[in-house]
Amino acid sequence: MDINLMITSLPKLLDAAVVTIKLLSVSLFFGLFIGLLFAILRLSKNKIINKFAYGYSYVFRGTPLLVQIFIIYFGLGQIEYFRSTFLWVVFKEPYWCAIIAFALNTGAYTSEILRSAFQTIKPGFIEAGKSLGISSKIIFYKIQIPIAIRQSLPAYGNEIILMMKGTSLASTVTLMDLTGVAKYIISTTFKPIEVFIVAGGIYLFMTFIIHNIIKFLEKKYGYSQ
């Protein structure tokens, strides 16, 4: 055990953890909107829209995240036309490519979580709203969405933790996140166990915090099984 290495690598890894947290929070932010959009599309009665939303979540849940990142980072740059559009400003940066891949990926899982949450809302709530003469738009925003959020909190908490682990793949497209820096230190010092303990400890600490935030929110929004 090289305690010295563990102490000297800690600040570097903590700096890298900030990158991980940034990646995670930005992609969760966009992912939540994508998830909500596709959950609503999934509930649509129009068969084509429904199939499209199902196809999206099926493809993104059925393929590894690594493939998705590689298609977006290496693949899209290959299209000549694409390089001439203004979108290229975004897609040439590995940082944004990783975030787009993460957001689309977590969006697919989130849409499934939200869809099942919407479907478990008792029809009585909506009927009660209707009989009170509330417009269907307000029923959706004020009744369905809050209940769906409350229902989906535990599953969404798991998704956040899975996504936190997913951000480690950013290191494959040259980003120096926590895993990227850990790999760099391992490959220069050849001390995998020490680095694993420190980096793994930071990840576990983040998992612990996320877990507790979700627990707090569950209590606050009165989730009960």
Place this chain on the structure above:
Amino acid sequence: MELLAFGKTGWGDELFIATLMTVAVSITAMFIGFLFALLFTPLKLSKNKFLNFIGNSYTTVIRGVPELLVIYLFFFGGSGAVMYVASIFGYNEYIEINAFITGSFAIGIISGAYSTEVFRGAIKSIDKGQFEASQVLGLKRFVYFFRVIMPQMLRLAIPNLSNVWQITLKDTSLISVTGLVEIMRQSYIAAGSTRDPLFFYSFAAVLYLLLTFLSMKLINRLEIKYSRGF
């Protein structure tokens, strides 16, 4: 299409073999995962606090740390650990471990943590009366585990194990970083030499979709088989 031709001109046969490799690694990893689950599920269910702690730490650590980090640990630390053990037995030559073994072991340990949770949940949801009834009938522990608990547990566990299988299958894409030529690595090589990454990575995505689709079909059959009578 000619990029996918079999033989020397195309990448069809290479990708086909790579797909078989992905399947082989996934199955091996899943099997190693089952062995870990068989070891750690009793620990997690144990009343002994120390054993319980070991079981819980295993699942918590593995499920809280990125798969890639675990793979790097095994990739960089694997041969060192084996050489250390070998040196105890007086063997001091350099030992290089095969990428297949390191890869399936790393993924197996991850998959084992998920399987452990699945088995624990399944055993816990078996009616207590079943345990008591088999004790009353005086069944031996071995018989009662394999004849009474196991069939009921499998019925409850299969839907969740199919999720674990999907996770394991997708995780194998990560061992491409160690150089094992599975779908992802082969696509990387092909994309590099043809300068056509969009096509090859999309094709890799199709291959993974195909694998998940086919395995879902197979698992659904198993589910029907094990839920006979329910």
